Amino acid sequence: MEYEKAWLKYHRLSNYKDCTFFCCIYVRESDLVIETAIKELQLAVKEILGIDCDRIHNPNGREEYNMNSGIYFVADQSIQKEGYHIYAKEQVIVIQAGDSKGFLYGVFELIRYLQRNQSVRNIDYKMEPDIPYRMLNHWDNLDGSIERGYAGNSFFFQDNEIMVNERTRMYARLLASVGINATVINNVNVKDCATDLISDMYFDKLRAMASIFKEYGIQLFLSLNFAAPMELGGLHSADPLNEEVRTWWKEKMVEVYQNIPNLGGFLIKADSEGRPGPFTYGRTHADGANMLAEAVAPFEGLIIWRCFVYNCQQDWRDKVTDRARAGYDNFKPLDGKFLDNVILQIKNGPMDFQVREPITPLFGALHHTNQMLEVQIAQEYTGQQKHICYLIPMFEQILQFHTYLQDQKDTIREIISGQALNQKNCGIAAVANTGNDSNWTGHDLAAANLYGFGRLAYQKDCTAEDIAREWVEVTFGSNKEMITTITDILMRSWPIYEQYTAPLGIGWMVNPNHHYGPNVDGYEYDRWGTYHRADHLGIGVDRSERGTGYAITYQEPLASTYNSVETCPDELLLFFHHVSYTHILKSGKSVIQHIYDTHFDGVENVENMMKALDKIKEYLPLAVYNRMVPRLEEQLRLAKEWRDQINTYFYRKSGIIDTKNRTIY
Numbered sequence: 079m080e081y082e083k084a085w086l087k088y089h090r091l092s093n094y095k096d097c098t099f100f101c102c103i104y105v106r107e108s109d110l111v112i113e114t115a116i117k118e119l120q121l122a123v124k125e126i127l128g129i130d131c132d133r134i135h136n137p138n139g140r141e142e143y144n145m146n147s148g149i150y151f152v153a154d155q156s157i158q159k160e161g162y163h164i165y166a167k168e169q170v171i172v173i174q175a176g177d178s179k180g181f182l183y184g185v186f187e188l189i190r191y192l193q194r195n196q197s198v199r200n201i202d203y204k205m206e207p208d209i210p211y212r213m214l215n216h217w218d219n220l221d222g223s224i225e226r227g228y229a230g231n232s233f234f235f236q237d238n239e240i241m242v243n244e245r246t247r248m249y250a251r252l253l254a255s256v257g258i259n260a261t262v263i264n265n266v267n268v269k270d271c272a273t274d275l276i277s278d279m280y281f282d283k284l285r286a287m288a289s290i291f292k293e294y295g296i297q298l299f300l301s302l303n304f305a306a307p308m309e310l311g312g313l314h315s316a317d318p319l320n321e322e323v324r325t326w327w328k329e330k331m332v333e334v335y336q337n338i339p340n341l342g343g344f345l346i347k348a349d350s351e352g353r354p355g356p357f358t359y360g361r362t363h364a365d366g367a368n369m370l371a372e373a374v375a376p377f378e379g380l381i382i383w384r385c386f387v388y389n390c391q392q393d394w395r396d397k398v399t400d401r402a403r404a405g406y407d408n409f410k411p412l413d414g415k416f417l418d419n420v421i422l423q424i425k426n427g428p429m430d431f432q433v434r435e436p437i438t439p440l441f442g443a444l445h446h447t448n449q450m451l452e453v454q455i456a457q458e459y460t461g462q463q464k465h466i467c468y469l470i471p472m473f474e475q476i477l478q479f480h481t482y483l484q485d486q487k488d489t490i491r492e493i494i495s496g497q498a499l500n501q502k503n504c505g506i507a508a509v510a511n512t513g514n515d516s517n518w519t520g521h522d523l524a525a526a527n528l529y530g531f532g533r534l535a536y537q538k539d540c541t542a543e544d545i546a547r548e549w550v551e552v553t554f555g556s557n558k559e560m561i562t563t564i565t566d567i568l569m570r571s572w573p574i575y576e577q578y579t580a581p582l583g584i585g586w587m588v589n590p591n592h593h594y595g596p597n598v599d600g601y602e603y604d605r606w607g608t609y610h611r612a613d614h615l616g617i618g619v620d621r622s623e624r625g626t627g628y629a630i631t632y633q634e635p636l637a638s639t640y641n642s643v644e645t646c647p648d649e650l651l652l653f654f655h656h657v658s659y660t661h662i663l664k665s666g667k668s669v670i671q672h673i674y675d676t677h678f679d680g681v682e683n684v685e686n687m688m689k690a691l692d693k694i695k696e697y698l699p700l701a702v703y704n705r706m707v708p709r710l711e712e713q714l715r716l717a718k719e720w721r722d723q724i725n726t727y728f729y730r731k732s733g734i735i736d737t738k739n740r741t742i743y
């Protein structure tokens with residue numbers, strides 16, 4: 079399959095003012111990653127400025143510039159790991175970094191200046207990333223399919239073989255350019271051949287892949303099958319307290335790390351949606367995770383253990399069991415019981431990547447456990463990369479959210495960066511939206527989510543809007559109208575998607591299994607714990623203390639805020655409360671009128687978005703625009719379908735007419 083270079087496709091600048099800086103690179107120390115940084119800078123300077131940027135050995139190092147123009151790499155231990163300080167001084171640009179990855183990230187920052195035709199003459203920019211692990215989780219299967227993949231098939235696997243080729247390198251370049259430093263290449267649902275990834279069938283290829291990643295400062299991780307001792311080792315049990323099982327894992331990890339020395343560790347989905355886990359043996363998730371953690375500890379490996387554990391065999395008649403509570407109920411009692419090389423990976427919401435969910439209360443509940451946030455840039459519930467839905471504003475809100483875990487340093491960002499609880503094994507992971515489509519992400523605008531995820535994770539001080547604009551510029555160039563239009567579309571896209579889909583935080587209402595398109599009762603009488611409980615009088619799930627009690631699992635004042643209909647924010651009202659259709663929202667509208675209005679508005683907004691894009695199409699590459707058109711048409715078609723099904727459903731249930739008398743069926 080052909081592939082493009084996404085935001086790393088460089089465009090030649092004919093009028094760049096500060097070319098003289100880019101004549102050469104002075105380097106003293108070197109290693110694998112620094113060599114990558116040099117090569118990347120040389121490539122960009124050649125392609126953007128047409129200059130051969132020589133590499134010159136600089137024996138003097140720090141502060142010893144001989145004032146020849148050029149870019150100086152200077153090691154500086156006062157700068158934190160993976161950080162850099164770039165500044166200009168007369169004819170010189172200095173990149174100071176605390177380690178070799180810092181140089182690589184500094185170089186990509188400098189390249190962005192070139193890509194955006196910005197002067198570097200007065201550059202003085204320091205960045206030290208706060209979140210230690212910035213990771214992608216691919217749900218790629220070994221047969222080449224991708225679970226929830228919307229951009230073609232896997233570029234890692236095909237017919238149960240691993241592919242290591244030039245695309246692997248391009249992938250690593252894209253990740254490194256936005257500061258992503260770890261990746262899990264296989265699906266968390268580890269079945270069939272994927273169980274064998276930790277056997278000699280696959281070691282050579284994995285080693286080759288890990289060493290390409292290493293050049294770009296990226297650690298390879300794998301998803302693991304908890305039942306591997308049985309399925310691979312032929313044991314009769316996978317009980318984490320069984321000595322034979324423990325020994326099997328220890329020996330297995332010796333073998334794995336001998337063969338793939340750079341491996342970062344493992345991601346595990348256990349006791350979740352049919353996957354095996356410690357519950358089978360009456361053991362806890364701490365027992366399971368710690369067994370694996372002990373086995374990888376000699377190699378400084380990490381065990382990333384997912385908290386997506388809930389009862390997926392619920393009876394819809396049962397109004398006591400609440401899936402939203404499951405993460406909290408399962409993991410809060412285990413706080414402090416995990417070894418230090420275990421990280422709990424927690425989805426942002428208590429349910430599953432809906433367009434709007436509250437932040438899971440688990441983040442505010444753990445005081446002695448390493449934590450990692452899991453978000454999803456694969457647009458499973460947000461338009462499947464046919465609809466435009468720029469998710470970085472959502473992630474920005476999540477990261478800024480105050481959990482009230484403690485008086486200070488209580489935001490999600492402070493927790494997962496390790497600052498809140500003084501931890502070092504923490505991070506953020508995104509379920510990846512890539513595939514082997516030539517543009518990597520299916521919808522060209524979905525690349526903004528991949529780019530944006532990395533940038534937001536690396537750079538604590540930039541906003542979703544800055545990132546959107548930056549992505550547009552580095553991808554599509556410098557036309558002002560085009561930049562403003564696309565940035566604006568991206569920024570409005572998540573609220574618009576929310577308008578025409580499930581209202582007021584209730585979520586779901588999608589077709590079962592594939593999760594695309596409206597189906598109000600699609601999950602209403604199912605076993606997945608995802609109900610809206612609508613009848614002729616009202617809608618919503620009572621999660622207050624009178625209902626499932628979920629609302630009061632939060633720290634105060636969140637618990638009180640969510641617990642009461644009066645104080646619960648509109649956007650989450652139906653998640654927390656069952657209210658009548660005539661209930662008046664804080665906006666002053668009734669619930670039913672809000673539903674009608676937002677659904678009509680949502681479709682109109684999609685139409686306006688299409689018109690706006692049409693106006694600037696001449697500034698986009700033809701291939702890009704041609705790929706976009708059928709997707710835009712599909713977005714509009716489906717937005718109308720959502721509007722009409724949702725409005726009709728609630729009109730029929732409630733019998734309440736639209737005050738504006740628009741067409742409802």
Ligand code: GCW
Pocket residue numbers: 217225226266267347351386430
């Ligand atoms: O809700 C589900 C998705 C599954 C996914 C699961 C998970 C990988 O629909 O496809 O499985 O979430 O996060 O484990």
